[in-house]
Amino acid sequence: MDSRLSFLCCCRRGNDDDDANVPDLEERRRLQLAAAEDREKSNAGRGLADPEGVKRRMQQREKAQAAIANQPVSDTGLKTVTIFPNDPDRIKSIKPSPLALYEVSNPVTREDTQRMYTAKQPFRIFQDIFEIQRRYCDATISNKTLLDSLHDVDVVISDSLYACSVILPEMINKPYILLSFTGTIVGIHTFMGAYAPTSYIPNVALPINTATMTFSQRLLNVIAGNAYANIVLFMSSKIINELRQKHNVSKHLSLFELRRKFSLFLSANDYCIEYPRPVPPYIKLVGPISVKDPVPLPPNFEEIMQNSPNGLILLSFGSELQLDEENLPEMIQGLGQLPYRVIWKTHQSVGNLPDNVKVVKWMPQSDILGHKNTVALITHCGANSMYEAAYHGIPVVGMPAMLEQKGNAVRIATAGFGLRVDFYSFKAKDIVNAVTEVTKNKKYKEAAIKISTILKSRRRQGKDAIVDWTEYVKATDGAHHLKVHGETLYFYELYNLDVLLFVVVCLYVSYRVVLGCMGMLCGSTPKPKSD
Template identity: 30%
Template structure:
């Protein structure tokens, strides 16, 4: 409307949002919120660094978690320790003068990253409405979505939506464990809340998760199992996708050597490069040598063991244009660690997958890929050259995997609005309507016993038992009367 200033947004980037993605996200969030014109606005980046000892603890936690994952020992305790390290950084952030300076900016809306709880506490401290982006599958957090246990797999259950009886038993038991784990993870913020919020007005973290006006989930219907969603939950998988460009000449020259056989792209995530054992590298290199395709492998050459000779059909690079290579007409397979962004790009370009999941949500992501039939998963710890080579050949040669990948790509691409339009449009909706109360169920304000109708069941149980007791008493009285009348008649 004329005379009104444009909305001012604050993007609180967590540690899971790399610098490159932060830059792209900032461009998206600063687009004109009046329609879908891609007019870039200026934005300011405020950088804050935690004390060195906090950074050391966080780095140690990340390295330990990755190392354990590579050995097949991904445990809940590792994630718990990681969140404790993030909480320590959050303490220092809230003690700094940044929060006070942000209060003076008069933001209309905050955008927080959902895995790091600190964003929720900053939003509460500023007293501003906020929306949340979730970089991983939403099974990792409970923010109020209806989750029927009969067909919605619990995080880390590695089940699909098609469960038999024992699968439902497992899912139910894991749901109880999931609730306990969520409570423990939320407890990592208890000390921060006690220190920075006054008694009597201290927030409960589980309530803050449900306080978000919108949840933007980095996923898509082409990947997720169908399940109930609330109106304030929006899929934006593929948000960071860019128009594809021609690949650099050095890659084109390498790809051309293999003609119609094409090539395989191998990217296992930036955090994993430094942790792969020499034995795993040897097995992977040997497996690639058995392929008729060329292999483009992103791996830091400085970490490559000198006593392993790189296979003749492998090109190793420190960096590569992943999105552009996935769009190349001669790509035949994508070997990935199962990160959600990589899977979204593979679906976008209809490329079959062989997954080598390591930790966190990656194994669960590959369960979905297998269920959708456009890829196969192999345990990282159990990689053997022969098994890996056979699996890759199977996925390349069996056209059913490519057909399933094409079907998933059609689902993802045929949305009436792009991920960016969905995100900007819904944020605009929230700003224009003064919040998203109309998108949230009243259940968010009900105590747990009302949500699960325990008070109703208790009432009906009391009425039923009371009625049975009263009927029993009446039958007893009638029986006594009849017995007395019969006794008098005999007399």
């Protein structure tokens, strides 16, 4: 499962006594072994016993945890503990940090994720994601040992996409910060699209590819966009209320009040790509967090770069998404017709590769994008890939598969440093034409360089800004002074419609009084005497 669907992080001020409050490695091993034995007994009842498999998985988990537990505390003075599902394949892929692990009885596989990401029905995607989140969140907050270990933390930080973001902090009564790693400012479980004016910000669910909308596009954006937002909020409300009822979480609060208890919403975006709009003071754009200056490449990759006299194309659809099998021949044929070398990162089995294509399962993407020989990126338009390409001034061919990625593709096109190819129904010529356009037409490179200059001009990079704001929330006891009272008003109060109505009524009454007075004065004129 994508780690974004189950990410929680807790911060405390580092000191010598902190380690005593977090279950140590031996305790975690004991708890994991007990859970594994329970699962083994359960599986045995269904004829699925595999003691050797359990043993191998436990050894993998212990090895991953031992490597992570030995990492030093961050030099910022904050000590972090990441709450994460007990999956060794996922653990080894995240940044080193002490872990507080929990067991999930029905974990999500890569196949499940691929099926979810390539589903063409948008609301089915949300249904699947929210059901996964319900299971993972339920496993998290049902773990009393884990919850007991978190009572001394200062701040909880969580992905805004995760439903547990608004529940777990409430259970341990701690302030919390929401991090948004999507390419736009949207609080799926909080304010949704409240700060995306429909007059000039297209909804990601709609086929609108410009911020300058016609009347019909604005009409569609208002009606369909609001319907989409309300349906997603309804599905979100359903699982949050279900978990609240099951675990007796702050039933005295309304769902609206619970959703708005977060301290800050930090968006890993920059207005050089995201649509500028007014936002309340508790929403901060901290900039992308995955971008960095390039470092020398490993020898095998540097050799490829040096043997790319015409330039190199980077192709990656992220860690989860894969092409449909019927589309692989078209991609291979299209890449083979390019005059560039190609590095293609994929876990798929790809055969009959042309001489100019190299398939890898891992690559230092940001460092390759920062190499002088890289000329373009073909991507699924994940937010990290979008900003890494922009940071290094690389034009983009976007091939989005799901809603968030499609919204990012629109932003790339609007910013002028890329264009879009259909992920599901492309042909080899589409790949050739798109790559030729972004590499030969100078406007894409010029736009990419301009955006790169803006991103590199930020005084504080994303990771540093997150640390700064975490310190701020701790120092101000939740930073609740940044909340906007207007959000609690009714619609007619917020826009003074009742005041406007009162003024209109007063003007009308005044108008009628004046008319009446004029009528009385005119009617009292003396009549002339008759003979």
